Amino acid sequence: MVTRGFFSGRRPPSDTDARIPPGQYLEQGFPVLSAGPTPRVRTEDWSFTLKQGPKPLKKWNWAEFNALPQSKMTRDIHCVTAWTKFNTPWQGVMIDDILADAGIEPPTAYTLALSFDGYSTNVPTKDLVTGKAMVALLYEGKPITADHGGPARLLVPHLYFWKSAKWVNGLQFTERDEPGFWELRGYHMYGDPWREQRYSSDP
Amino acid sequence: MSSEPSPQSPWQAATIARIEKRTPRVTSFWFKPSRPFTHLAGQHVDIRLTAPDGYQARRSYSIASAPQAGAAVELAIERLDDGEVSPFFHDVAAVGDEIELRGPLGGHFIWEDSDGGPILLVGGGSGVVPLMAMVRHRTQRNAAVPVALVFSARVWDEVIFRDELIGLDDRRDGFDLVLTLTREPARRPADYSRRVDAHMMAQAIERLPKAPRLAYVCGSNAFVSAAAQALIDADVPAGIIRTERYGV
Ligand SMILES: Cc1cc2nc3c(=O)[nH]c(=O)nc-3n(C[C@H](O)[C@H](O)[C@H](O)COP(=O)(O)OP(=O)(O)OC[C@H]3O[C@@H](n4cnc5c(N)ncnc54)[C@H](O)[C@@H]3O)c2cc1C
Numbered sequence: 001m002v003t004r005g006f007f008s009g010r011r012p013p014s015d016t017d018a019r020i021p022p023g024q025y026l027e028q029g030f031p032v033l034s035a036g037p038t039p040r041v042r043t044e045d046w047s048f049t050l051k052q053g054p055k056p057l058k059k060w061n062w063a064e065f066n067a068l069p070q071s072k073m074t075r076d077i078h079c080v081t082a083w084t085k086f087n088t089p090w091q092g093v094m095i096d097d098i099l100a101d102a103g104i105e106p107p108t109a110y111t112l113a114l115s116f117d118g119y120s121t122n123v124p125t126k127d128l129v130t131g132k133a134m135v136a137l138l139y140e141g142k143p144i145t146a147d148h149g150g151p152a153r154l155l156v157p158h159l160y161f162w163k164s165a166k167w168v169n170g171l172q173f174t175e176r177d178e179p180g181f182w183e184l185r186g187y188h189m190y191g192d193p194w195r196e197q198r199y200s201s202d203p
Numbered sequence: 204m205s206s207e208p209s210p211q212s213p214w215q216a217a218t219i220a221r222i223e224k225r226t227p228r229v230t231s232f233w234f235k236p237s238r239p240f241t242h243l244a245g246q247h248v249d250i251r252l253t254a255p256d257g258y259q260a261r262r263s264y265s266i267a268s269a270p271q272a273g274a275a276v277e278l279a280i281e282r283l284d285d286g287e288v289s290p291f292f293h294d295v296a297a298v299g300d301e302i303e304l305r306g307p308l309g310g311h312f313i314w315e316d317s318d319g320g321p322i323l324l325v326g327g328g329s330g331v332v333p334l335m336a337m338v339r340h341r342t343q344r345n346a347a348v349p350v351a352l353v354f355s356a357r358v359w360d361e362v363i364f365r366d367e368l369i370g371l372d373d374r375r376d377g378f379d380l381v382l383t384l385t386r387e388p389a390r391r392p393a394d395y396s397r398r399v400d401a402h403m404m405a406q407a408i409e410r411l412p413k414a415p416r417l418a419y420v421c422g423s424n425a426f427v428s429a430a431a432q433a434l435i436d437a438d439v440p441a442g443i444i445r446t447e448r449y450g451v
Contacts, residue, residue, distance in 0.1 A: 001216060001303055003252040005295040010287045011258050023251070023261050025287070031450040032424045035311050037431035037441050081450060082249075082261050117441070147428060185310030199308060201213055 019076055020084050021193035027083035032147045035181065039117045039167050043151050048135065049114075049170040050102055058102040062151070066137065068093045068101055073134060075157035077164070078193035090155050092136035095128040095171070108173040112180055113154045113165040121165050121180035122189065123156055125173065132158065135168060160191040160198070214251060217304040219296060220275045226361045228282050229329060230293055231267065233275040234304060242266050244340040245313035245333045245419070245447075248276065248306030252291060262288045265332040265421075265447070266307065267364075269339035279363060281329040312419065312447040316341060320348035323407060323415040323439070325399065325430045327355045328363075330422025333447060335364050337419070338378065342371060351379040351407045351415075355399055355426070358387045379410045399429060401436035408437060415439065421447040 010025065020026060043062040050057040060068070074089045099106060106125045114120050127133065136144060136155040144150030149166025156163045162182050183189055188197040196202060217234035224230050234248075244266075251261040268277040282293045296302070314322060314337045324334040331354050341348055356362045362382060369391075372380035383395035383403065395403055408415060418439055420430045427448045434444055 001253060001301065002255050003291075003302060004300050006252040006254050006260075006291055010260070023259060025260060031448075032428075033448050033450070034446060036446055037420075037435055037444050038428060039441065081263060083450070147424075182311075186308065199213070 016086070019086065021078055022196050023198075024078055024082055024084040024193065027085050030085060030088075030148070031079065031081070031083060033079065033081060033162075034147075034166060035119065036117060038146050040146055041116050041151055041167055041169075046151050047169060048098075048152070050098065050104075051170060051172040052107050053172070053174065057104060060101075065093065065135075065152075069097045070137070071097070071134060073136075073155065073157065075155075077157050077161050079161045080187065080191070080198050084193075088157075089140055090134065090136040091138040091141070092134040092152070092155065094131060094134045096131065098135065098171075099129070106173065108175055110174045110177045112172045112174055112178055113163075113168055114170040114172055115165050116167040116169050119165060119167070119181045121163050122174075122178055122183055123159065123163055124177070124190070127156060127159065128171070132156065158192075160188075160193055162187065163191050214303045214305045216301045217276075219298050219300045219302065222296070222298055225279055225363050228361065229279050229363050230282070231277050231279045232292060232296065233268075233277050234302065235275045236304060239274050240307060242270055242276070242307035243313040243315060244270060244336040246307040246309045246336075247333070248278070248304050249308060250278075250288070251303040251305070252288060253303070260287050263308070265336070267332045267335045267339075269336055269343045271343045272339070279329060279332045279335075309447075312421070312445050314340070314417065314419065316344045316346040316348060319416055320350060321411040321413060321415050322348065322350050323404075323411065323418040323434075324350065324352040325355075325404075325418065325420045325434070326352070327399075327422030327426030327430065328357075328361070330420075330426060330447070330449060331363055333421055334419060335368075338368070338371065341378065347377055349377045349379075349411050351381060351410050353381045353383065353399060353403065353407050355383045355385060355422075355430075357385050359384060359390055379407075381407050381410070399426075399433050401433045404430075404433045404437035404439070408439070416443065418444045419447075420444060422449060424448045424450060 049059045133156040154165040154168045217236040221233040247265045264278040389396045
């Protein structure tokens with residue numbers, strides 16, 4: 001449906017068009033979204049735990065986690081509130097390297113990412129491994145600020161950005177695909193921006 | 204992407220039924236959806252504009268009307284001069300136009316009278332919109348739930364829904380309005396003339412018969428960060444604070 005009188009839209013330059021998923025617009029800034037106040041997590045109090053169901057598999061403190069091999073990922077990110085930002089540079093520990101350090105293969109097909117503020121979000125395990133995702137520690141070469149999820153946030157750039165849980169403190173492998181915080185509140189279980197899977201009613 | 208309506212499409216056409224200027228920068232638009240829906244206080248809709256060449260712009264807008272308000276849904280849209288969508292509404296949109304809309308959306312920043320209280324609402328600028336839906340919901344349900352609304356605006360003439368809010372405050376039925384103007388002196392005895400801070404939050408909480416059960420904070424990202432921190436500094440537990448950030 002064409003909107004009467006709407007011509008002037010801020011069209012992206014045509015060479016970038018193919019990088020912007022349907023319904024998204026290009027953003028230069030870096031908006032902040034979250035469900036509650038920003039938790040201030042001190043690195044002294046920080047830890048990261050891998051769990052299978054309720055059972056802890058391995059736990060790292062801040063120093064131990066930072067000593068894991070670190071990788072860089074520069075990716076376009078897509079927020080469900082319709083902005084897309086190009087070329088965001090992150091550094092952190094690939095999920096593959098976390099699993100290697102724990103000496104395990106992914107035990108189940110589904111994962112819940114858990115956060116210090118009680119937030120959680122579900123991601124199929126296969127979307128976290130083989131170089132697809134990391135626990136990011138640096139953004140633009142600097143520690144991630146608290147409002148952007150620091151000290152550490154999950155980065156799953158090929159899904160809508162709410163899946164990249166802020167203030168992440170663990171991954172929990174689950175037998176079934178269990179909805180997380182936003183997924184229980186009407187957001188899509190998978191969240192592929194290229195298929196516009198924003199809300200639970202989207203195919 | 205196809206713009207043909209499909210039976211499964213969550214998008215629907217809504218007709219603009221009424222337009223009313225609220226403040227120099229905020230105008231309310233009442234939309235009549237072709238498939239009416241009931242929403243919860245605090246939810247939003249997504250709006251999508253389509254240019255003749257298929258280019259689309261989409262934004263979220265909170266619903267200002269109470270769930271019981273009837274077939275038309277009120278959105279209050281602030282004009283950002285260099286924005287893409289909000290100037291379209293202020294300069295181009297007219298009564299009778301059809302706009303594509305999807306919703307209601309959002310399952311976290313909501314309040315129903317059955318959720319109980321007391322509740323503390325903190326809004327900055329157009330961030331008052333979903334809080335207005337909560338206040339109107341309370342009024343329409345004749346709910347006795349104690350509510351304090353701290354509303355920060357730059358100047359008196361930018362206090363959206365001002366007459367309605369002051370009218371509700373004057374009833375003294377458990378709804379308390381606290382205005383704070385950041386660029387003008389206060390006009391009413393108990394109001395403030397500064398940015399929100401922990402002391403203001405503590406005083407707002409004292410107006411409630413007991414500690415709030417839930418606190419809702421909405422506005423620009425900078426406002427929400429400052430106000431949520433002020434609540435925490437006023438000893439409000441982080442777990443009861445719900446936030447909605449308008450982005451930039
Ligand atoms: C859940 C939710 C509810 C909301 N509810 C309301 C509401 O009730 N009322 C309301 O008024 N707003 C609300 N908003 C905000 C609304 O969605 C829009 O963000 C707002 O109207 C601005 O849109 P715009 O297209 O006019 O501006 P945009 O074009 O998005 O620009 C916003 C600002 O960013 C700058 N900008 C961004 N991109 C560019 C670019 N490429 N080039 C230059 N400048 C740029 C502009 O300078 C402008 O000032 C809500 C947002 C959310 C997420």
